Amino acid sequence: MNNKRPYGGFTLIELLVSVVVLAIGLLGMAGLQTTGLNTNQSAYYRSQATVVINDIIDRMRSNTTGVSSGFYDNINTSNIPDDPNCIDTVNGCDAQNLASYDIREWLKYFVNVNNISDFKPLLPGATGTITRVTGTNIYIATVSWQETDWSPGGTGQKVVDTKSMEIRVNF
Secondary structure, three states, rough: OOOOOOOOOOOHHHHHHHHHHHHHHHHHHHHHHHHHHHHHHHHHHHHHHHHHHHHHHHHHHHOHHHHHOOOOOOOOOOOOOOOOOOOOOOOOOOOOHHHHHHHHHOOOOOOOOOOOOOOOOOOOOOEEEEEOOOOOEEEEEEEEEEEEEEEOOOOOOOOEEEEEEEEEOOO
């Protein structure tokens, strides 16, 4: 009697090929996940920059006297005005003091205005500027920040790239 049965099942080669195919698929999915996370972080930074720019523009819209008097001209993160201490007072703020308060509050997104020990800016390496176009009522609000990304060309090196967002407003 012949007790030989026909072979059924996987061979070792077929098993190894299926493991390799599965591993390649999992690595591809991991790469997609990493790319998605980086893109999500970049989108988060852009949305935060939009919030920051809209904050100072809204503050300027609420103090049109301060805008027309030039109190919001040429703002940057290296010029922090003194706290006018007028918000909580009975008399309130005049246009210049309100502008100083607004600028100081806006700069808290970028620099340690209140000397907080564990201060962290809203955006990494962020700076903010407001400039008035000479001879016009057009203001340019700019927020710049740094993002770490992989270098182009697949060299495997991380590079720091400066991104910026700019809005022009006519008052």
